Amino acid sequence: MEVIIQPTPEEASRLAARLIAGIIGAKPDAVLGLATGRTPVMLYAELVRLHQREGLDFSRVTTFNLDEYVGLSPDHPASYHAFMHEHFFRHINIDPGRIHIPDGMASDIPSFCATYEEDIRAEGGIDVQILGIGTDGHVGFNEPSSSLASRTRIKTLTARTRSDNAPDFGGADKVPHHVITAGIGTIMDSRMCILLAFGENKADAINRSVEGPVTAMMPASVLQMHPVAKAFLDGTAASKLSRANYYKWVYDHKPEWQRF
Ligand code: GLP
Numbered sequence: 001m002e003v004i005i006q007p008t009p010e011e012a013s014r015l016a017a018r019l020i021a022g023i024i025g026a027k028p029d030a031v032l033g034l035a036t037g038r039t040p041v042m043l044y045a046e047l048v049r050l051h052q053r054e055g056l057d058f059s060r061v062t063t064f065n066l067d068e069y070v071g072l073s074p075d076h077p078a079s080y081h082a083f084m085h086e087h088f089f090r091h092i093n094i095d096p097g098r099i100h101i102p103d104g105m106a107s108d109i110p111s112f113c114a115t116y117e118e119d120i121r122a123e124g125g126i127d128v129q130i131l132g133i134g135t136d137g138h139v140g141f142n143e144p145s146s147s148l149a150s151r152t153r154i155k156t157l158t159a160r161t162r163s164d165n166a167p168d169f170g171g172a173d174k175v176p177h178h179v180i181t182a183g184i185g186t187i188m189d190s191r192m193c194i195l196l197a198f199g200e201n202k203a204d205a206i207n208r209s210v211e212g213p214v215t216a217m218m219p220a221s222v223l224q225m226h227p228v229a230k231a232f233l234d235g236t237a238a239s240k241l242s243r244a245n246y247y248k249w250v251y252d253h254k255p256e257w258q259r260f
Helices: 009-026 041-054 080-087 109-122 159-164 184-188 200-211 219-225 244-252
Strands: 002-006 031-034 062-065 067-069 128-131 153-156 178-181 193-197 229-234
Touching: 002 009, 002 244, 009 041, 009 128, 009 193, 009 229, 041 080, 062 109, 067 080, 109 153, 109 178, 184 219, 193 200, 193 219, 200 219, 200 229, 219 229
Parallel strands: 002 229, 031 062, 031 128, 128 193, 193 229
Antiparallel strands: 067 178, 153 178
């Protein structure tokens, strides 16, 4: 895994946005895998800025979101549909027909999930998957003990994740128990993974995911097995990494052709 440590979340987000903009520039019909949560908000804001100020064109881009709460309609303010429209889609020139977000209201969830996987395949797979990380190491909503080969399916949230996400709902007891999430196998099939993590409360999960053993008990650790995974961290999220100085040196001395 490539570990890129920046002084602030803003700088890390700007850098990740530049990488994604470069991918869209090289492949205007790129397929993006998108994440929600507080972490990628600055990344989306920067991509919006690049669209508005520098003409970054999303008209041929296709997106697949990682996850959604079961039982929330798209207009529920805590739904990931609402989040994505608020922070990203309504500010860019994306074709609404190219936006895919798991349907939390699907009546037949297994069949919906199988179709979601087929739709990703039909678009040629995900070029770049954006990821946040839960304090318990989850990616998407793949909680600890998720199969490392899992595909899109229903999952049950842990008490810790429901408590972490309580502010979006006004109380942990109001957070749904069930979600639909792309699987770890789905994520691993993408051609590049960009993991973002900021703040001290992510330092432990980052340490275990980057430098610990690969284990289903720390789902993000599977990214060690991904051929092109890049972790964009701020100083506090990176504060428990034993090799932080090495990662910084590597990044600062990248050959010119590897820079973005
Ligand atoms: C949520 C999302 C994840 C996200 C994570 C961290 O539950 N399902 O995709 O990465 O938790 O959220 P945050 O960025 O708000 O810390």
